[in-house]
Amino acid sequence: MDQGSVPxxxxxxxxxxxxxxxxxxxxxxxxxxxxxxxxxxxxxxSISMWDTGADRNQRADISAESISTTGFDLVFRTWGDSRVARIRADWLAIGALHDDDTWDVE
Structure with a gap:
């Protein structure tokens, strides 16, 4: 497991x-x-901090794209007349790590 927080x-x-x-x-x-x-x-x-303009609609999409064994792209999107001042995003990755006891038997 790995996790982080990104402004x-x-x-x-x-x-x-x-x-x-x-x-x-x-x-x-x-x-x-x-x-x-x-x-x-x-x-x-997920979005962990969301700072937007109060006078407009609040539109947001956040996703993990291009996931590989070494990383991924954290992508935030908005559209229309939304005003987004700041975003902080949190992420959590869960999967099997390499282990010294794992053998590649052919």
Missing amino acids: MFSDFENDGEMWTGDGPRKCSRRITFAEAYQTPPSVHV
């Missing part, structure tokens, strides 16, 4: 696209596991 962006500080933009927007962060898994693990992601 995705803080766009209100510099008038970034998530805070000032319109339409489809996306932020992606590559997450590298502390140790490689035997096969791609199951990955759960």
Whole structure:
């Protein structure tokens, strides 16, 4: 098992696209596991801090994409006129790790 917490962006500080933009927007962060898994693990992601503008609709989608044995892409999306100042995301990966007692018998 591996887990972490990632500040995705803080766009209100510099008038970034998530805070000032319109339409489809996306932020992606590559997450590298502390140790490689035997096969791609199951990955759960969630928003742990959500700071949005109160005068607009709040639209959000967060997902784990391109999951491999060594990591995944943590992806946040918004659209329309949503104003997202900051997002922090938490993740949890569960899978089988390599073990010295695991033998490759052919």
